[in-house]
Amino acid sequence: MADPVSSLALWPIGNCQVSALVDGEAGFVWGCVPRVDGDPVFCALLGGDRQQEGAWRFRLAGQIKATAAYRRNTPILVTRLEAEDGSAVDIVDFCPRFERSGRMFRPVAFARIVRPVAGSPRLEMELVPMRDYGAEVAPTTRGTNHIRYLIGNQPLRLTTDAPVGYVMEGHAFRVEQDLHFFLGPDEPFTGNVEQVLRGMEEATDLYWRSWSRGLATPMDWQDAVIRAAITLKLCQHEETGAIVAALTTSIPEAPDSGRNWDYRFCWIRDAYYTVQALNRLGALDVLEKYLAYLRNIVDRAAGGQIQPLYSVMGVTELDESVAESLAGYRGMGPVRKGNAAWTQVQHDAYGQIVLPTVQGFFDQRLFRMADERDFESLESVGEVAWKMHDQPDAGLWEFRTRQLVHTYSAVMSWAACDRLGNVAARIGRRDRVKVWNDRAAKIRATIEREAWSEEQGHYGAAFGHPHLDASLLQMVELRFIRAGDPRFQSTFAAIEKALRRGEHMLRYDSEDDFGQPETAFNICTFWLIEALHLCGRSDEARALFETMLAHRTPSGLLSEDLDFDNGELWGNFPQTYSLVGIINCAGLLSRSWDTVR
Structure with missing residues (x-):
């Protein structure tokens, strides 16, 4: 009924409990239950040639065209299918989300409405959910107006007013x-x-339009910003507040690279950047729920020790294995479930716990402001940041076979101590102000001594190592250094020379566990855009930003990586890092609203 899924031109729908990725012809090709890290009942995206399995598709007899678009300011997808005889239907897809009975109604459910719009369309429907990561088709039983699918401990029921017999047997009607x-x-x-x-359709539509209406968007690129913001919100598991790095697993970073990872977990780093971007738009609901998630993480952290990622339920052990029954995206396996990065040491996580939490002590819009007890819990995280600021780790790029003292991790540790000093002053703890400010000063001195190379004339990516990576561009964002400082200027020049590939940016250009990087990392290109603007090259920054926007899928989204030769998207999708880049750069480069008033 369909060709193998061969691109990331996909359209996410969801309700902050479950989600699905829909292809351009109204086919559900990826979706997990009972939550984002669950069993992918829709797994055709990673099924290789097994496209009749793990999908939910509609098709018209004689179909010649399909056109998909979101309803404005919502994740409700409408796909028009047209046939050669002029007949047409609209497929409306959404996951219900709205307030009901005093709480948010967001069931483990997918809703689809077929509306005839022209002629006498004949429709065929194919629904073949899988279980156990593609190991077998879910057994079915039939009722009068429903079909039951036996999927592990989360059986699903399809309720419909369509002819159930036609639906079960796949006949056109x-x-x-x-x-x-x-x-x-x-x-x-x-x-x-x-x-x-x-x-449900009307209430879900109203919910999302109301949520989008509350965003403080920049003047320019509003459509891009709103779509990125909605999708970032879909990446939050609202029950706990966790934010996943992406909705998928194992989309390779480059063709046949083996760089296939499960991103359906909450990386402290990625979530920090996500809430930072949404906070700039005034989306405090996402921040508040994430802060609650962080408080639970901190409470359970033994001795303040934080690991790089957790499950959306806060589970610490995310053992990595391979789903043998799935061939992978375009047949490029392996398909991984779990992620061994949870065992890594990544010291930047301490700063990324502290930085978003600090807002809770200052922002009076929040329902729950942080108090002295929260400060005391946060200090336990700061203590570890202080102890580990000059110790080796895997770094933010999660090297699996080597450890160094990474400059980015040290700067994040500095930021943790610096911000804790700010909080101590805010709550009147003068004794702790001195402690944290002194520690921040000592970390700064260490970074200047160990990361700066007089010989090379720039900061290095790791202490005592002159090699470069794009994370050094974040030193300005973290307020460690000013953009006009000669040291940053020379570091930026060196990074641009070493890592820029035309209109795109590598993370680093040295060999890693899998060899030489083959694709650009989209968030790094956005960091390049920010640095260009901050260094007075705003026209170049705007042109490069427009180029990046042109690489988005028809749904207005980006994955993690991009082939800098042909512009093809690779990596997990939609990638929160990349969407953060859209929001941050739009805010930085946009004209003021005053220009139209």
């Missing part, structure tokens, strides 16, 4: 009125499916 499909928990569906789904 004429669509003469709206058809409604609700794939959700295996429990009786209460109410008329047509009326209930129409109500």
Whole structure:
């Protein structure tokens, strides 16, 4: 019924509990239950040639065209399917999300509405959910108006007013009125499916338009910013507040590279950048829930020790294995579940715990402001940052076979101590102000002594090593150094010469565990854009930003990596890092609203 999924031109839908990636022809090709890190019941994206399995597709008899678009300021997707005889239908896809009975209704459910719009369309539907990471097709049982799919401990029920026999057997049938499909928990569906789904559609539409309306967007590039913000919110598991790095696993960073990782977890680093970007837009709901997640992480941290990533439920052990039944994106395995990076030592995580949490002591808009008890818990994290600031780690790029004292990690440790000094002053703890300011000063002195190379004339990526990586550009963002400082200027010049590839940026250009990097890392290109602007090259920055926006998928999104030769997207999708770059650069480069007032 469909060709193998061969690109990342996908459209996420979701409700902060579950999500699905939909291809340009209204096919669900990726989606997990009961949450983002669960069993992928829709796994065609990673199924290689097994495209009839792990997908939910609609197709018209004689179909010749499909056109997808989001409803404005929502993640509700409408795909028009058109046939050669002029008939057409609209497929409306969403995951319900709205307030009901005093709380947010966000079930483990996917809703689809088929609306005839022209002629006499004949429709075929194919729904083949899988279980156990593609190991087998989910067994089914049939009811009068529903089909039950046995998927582990999370059986699903499809409730519909379409002919169930046609649906089960995959026969084409004429669509003469709206058809409604609700794939959700295996429990009786209460109410008329047509009326209930129409109500859910309207309420979900209103929720997202209202949420988007509250964003403090820049004047320019509003569509890009709003779409990035909505998608970042979809990457939050609202039950706990965790934010995942991406909705997928094992999309390779480059063709046949073996750089296939499971990103359906909460990296402290990625989540820090996500809440920072959304906070700049005023999306405090995401920040508040994430701060609650962090408080739980800190409470459970033995001796203040923080690992780089956790599950969305805060689980620490994320053992890595291979899903043998899935061939991988375009057949490029392995498909991994779990991520061994949880065992790594990455000292930048301490700063990335402290920095977002600090806002809770200053921002009076928050429902729950932080207090002295929170400060005392946060100090335990700061203590580890202080102790580890000059110790080797795997770094933010998560090298698996070598450790160095990475400058970025040391700067993050400095930032943790510096900001704790600010908090101590805020709550009147003068004794602790001196402690944290003194520690910040000592870390700064160490960085200047160990990371700066007089011979090379720039900061190095690691103490005593002159090699470069793009993370050094974050020294300005972290307020360690001013953009106009000659040391930053010379470091930026060296980075640009070593790592820039035309309109794109590498993370680093030295060999790692898998050899030489083959693709650009999108967030690093956005860091380049920020640095260009801060160094007075704003016209160049704007032109480069427009180029990056042109690389987005039709859904307005980006993955993690990009082939700097042909512009093809690689890596997990949608990547929160990359969407953060869109928001931050738009805010930095946009004209003021005063220009139109």
